[in-house]
Amino acid sequence: MSDWPKIRTVGLSGLLVTFAGEMSEPANRAALALRAAVEAENWPEVSETSTSLVSTFLAVDLAAIRPEEMRERLEALLESRDWQEAPLPPGRTLWHVPTLYGTDLAPQLEEAAAVAGLDPDEAIRQLSTARVRVLTIGFAPGQPYMGELSETWNIPRQKGLTPSVPPSALVVAIRQLIIFTNASPTGWRHVGQTAFRTFRPEAKRPFALSPGDELTFPAIARVELEKLRDRDESGQGGAEREALS
Amino acid sequence: MSAALTILQAGPSMSVQDLGRPGYRAQGLTRGGAADPVALYEGAALLGQASELAALEMAGSGGTFRAEADLRIALTGAEMAATRDGEALAWNASHSLPAGATLTLGGARNGSYGYLHLGGGIDTEPRMGGRGAHLAGGVGGLLEAGESLPAGRDRDGEVGLTLTPLDRFSGGEVRIVASMQTDSFDSSTLERFTGSPFKRDARANRMGVRLAQEGPGYSTEAALSIVSEVVVPGDIQIAGDGAPYVLMGECQTTGGYPRIGTVLPCELPRVAQALAGASLSFRFVEMAGAVRLQARFAADLAALRGTVTPLLRDPAGMRDLLSYQLIGGAVSATANPFEKET
Numbered sequence: 107m108s109d110w111p112k113i114r115t116v117g118l119s120g121l122l123v124t125f126a127g128e129m130s131e132p133a134n135r136a137a138l139a140l141r142a143a144v145e146a147e148n149w150p151e152v153s154e155t156s157t158s159l160v161s162t163f164l165a166v167d168l169a170a171i172r173p174e175e176m177r178e179r180l181e182a183l184l185e186s187r188d189w190q191e192a193p194l195p196p197g198r199t200l201w202h203v204p205t206l207y208g209t210d211l212a213p214q215l216e217e218a219a220a221v222a223g224l225d226p227d228e229a230i231r232q233l234s235t236a237r238v239r240v241l242t243i244g245f246a247p248g249q250p251y252m253g254e255l256s257e258t259w260n261i262p263r264q265k266g267l268t269p270s271v272p273p274s275a276l277v278v279a280i281r282q283l284i285i286f287t288n289a290s291p292t293g294w295r296h297v298g299q300t301a302f303r304t305f306r307p308e309a310k311r312p313f314a315l316s317p318g319d320e321l322t323f324p325a326i327a328r329v330e331l332e333k334l335r336d337r338d339e340s341g342q343g344g345a346e347r348e349a350l351s
Numbered sequence: 352m353s354a355a356l357t358i359l360q361a362g363p364s365m366s367v368q369d370l371g372r373p374g375y376r377a378q379g380l381t382r383g384g385a386a387d388p389v390a391l392y393e394g395a396a397l398l399g400q401a402s403e404l405a406a407l408e409m410a411g412s413g414g415t416f417r418a419e420a421d422l423r424i425a426l427t428g429a430e431m432a433a434t435r436d437g438e439a440l441a442w443n444a445s446h447s448l449p450a451g452a453t454l455t456l457g458g459a460r461n462g463s464y465g466y467l468h469l470g471g472g473i474d475t476e477p478r479m480g481g482r483g484a485h486l487a488g489g490v491g492g493l494l495e496a497g498e499s500l501p502a503g504r505d506r507d508g509e510v511g512l513t514l515t516p517l518d519r520f521s522g523g524e525v526r527i528v529a530s531m532q533t534d535s536f537d538s539s540t541l542e543r544f545t546g547s548p549f550k551r552d553a554r555a556n557r558m559g560v561r562l563a564q565e566g567p568g569y570s571t572e573a574a575l576s577i578v579s580e581v582v583v584p585g586d587i588q589i590a591g592d593g594a595p596y597v598l599m600g601e602c603q604t605t606g607g608y609p610r611i612g613t614v615l616p617c618e619l620p621r622v623a624q625a626l627a628g629a630s631l632s633f634r635f636v637e638m639a640g641a642v643r644l645q646a647r648f649a650a651d652l653a654a655l656r657g658t659v660t661p662l663l664r665d666p667a668g669m670r671d672l673l674s675y676q677l678i679g680g681a682v683s684a685t686a687n688p689f690e691k692e693t
Contacts, residue, residue: 117585117615118615118641155377156376158580159579159580163376163580169641243604244579245603246379305488307489
């Protein structure tokens with residue numbers, strides 16, 4: 107019997123199922139699939155669910171529901187299938203987010219390429235054709251951590267922090283990409299700039315992305331990004347979407 | 352929606368708050384809500400209305416307000432010197448605030464967050480299912496002088512009521528349960544953590560409260576290998592500087608720092624209200640004990656409405672004391688007229 111998955115209580119706020127001790131694609135897939143399965147079970151005790159990189163959280167009021175009872179039900183669900191092999195949940199979206207690489211609007215493209223051992227053109231070619239998945243959302247509302255890029259992009263975070271990258275910046279490190287929700291200091295390298303807003307609190311659909319969605323970042327010219335910024339008020343930033351089945 | 356209350360002068364951190372905005376954790380937004388939700392229940396009990404209604408949260412100090420309509424108000428949470436057109440008002444009580452009257456609330460004296468409630472609640476447009484500002488998440492923001500707040504329809508008329516607030520203003524012992532990484536701290540570290548009190552650091556806000564202590568910081572080897580995972584309000588996170596932070600309602604949804612324990616939800620208002628420098632200590636309880644404490648807390652909140660009593664006027668606050676017929680009210684030479692009715 108392996109150590110994984112592990113079920114732990116989270117204070118009195120719920121239970122967490124963790125599938126692995128480090129980030130991996132199958133463990134992330136398992137977390138997403140388990141969340142979908144728990145949602146489908148519709149247990150009245152579960153008020154909400156969420157995932158992080160390799161774990162699934164069930165919000166349950168443990169002052170009202172005995173943890174053992176939820177644990178038993180969860181164990182039964184966990185034993186019902188091989189989660190690392192589970193298909194990704196349906197109802198996901200594939201997004202194509204136009205991105206300007208490099209220039210003064212994304213000034214660390216060349217540096218990131220050098221750390222990855224690529225020339226800048228090849229770095230842009232790889233980043234603009236890679237298809238990544240929303241592994242988790244966090245740090246700020248709607249902010250996606252996406253991956254995994256090829257091993258080439260297993261580059262460390264910078265030692266020092268960039269004082270501030272703007273909202274909608276595309277940054278890279280450790281085989282992952284992030285689109286920043288808000289202006290923020292970061293150790294990740296700023297390689298691209300989009301006009302895609304991940305959190306739109308005034309909109310009917312405040313969050314653009316859901317965990318499990320997939321994205322590509324096709325390259326555009328600076329003039330196109332400026333056009334998008336000028337005329338797009340929706341926050342969509344010219345992104346196109348298609349349903350994944 | 353018409354203006355009910357205009358902010359003439361605002362303290363540094365004033366926002367509309369309710370019981371929070373659940374349901375968005377998967378998308379990176381925590382529930383947020385009042386730093387001291389007990390105050391919302393107390394305000395609702397005083398005004399005879401639903402606890403879900405929004406109120407004004409004031410961190411550190413209050414402000415000056417003008418009523419634009421005849422209002423009922425209640426004052427709860429950390430006590431602030433309160434006057435209505437210069438006349439002192441009791442805290443933990445409901446009052447009338449006639450149109451044109453000016454309400455002035457001073458600095459918080461015994462806690463960190465004071466609350467001003469309106470009859471009918473603050474009726475701003477709900478956003479994503481709530482009215483509260485989530486400052487860290489960028490939903491809503493701080494209020495400033497010149498802004499006006501609408502009130503909902505007030506169905507009750509009674510004022511001049513008071514209650515004894517639930518005890519949470521003096522720091523002291525805070526009960527916690529084991530958390531995700533509690534086991535990874537060695538026993539001497541855990542003994543030190545529970546054995547000596549902390550001081551509530553000046554660094555505290557709606558996201559978290561830093562705790563300070565003499566001596567070395569806290570650490571565990573496990574810190575290096577945590578894959579970012581869910582964090583919840585109440586979690587006591589050991590940050591890179593070795594100091595514990597108690598996460599509050601506006602914390603992030605996930606984190607990668609080790610957590611040494613989790614404050615029970617019923618104890619979190621005590622952490623929120625502790626003044627900078629106040630002493631806080633931690634004691635682990637088993638899950639069963641935690642459930643009992645939480646059940647008692649829920650019962651205390653539910654019982655609040657039954658504890659509301661008429662406010663007896665404090666003569667110190669009577670500007671026109673000489674115009675009162677004091678003798679006429681005296682029926683006993685020994686009874687204390689200022690004792691609350693039970």
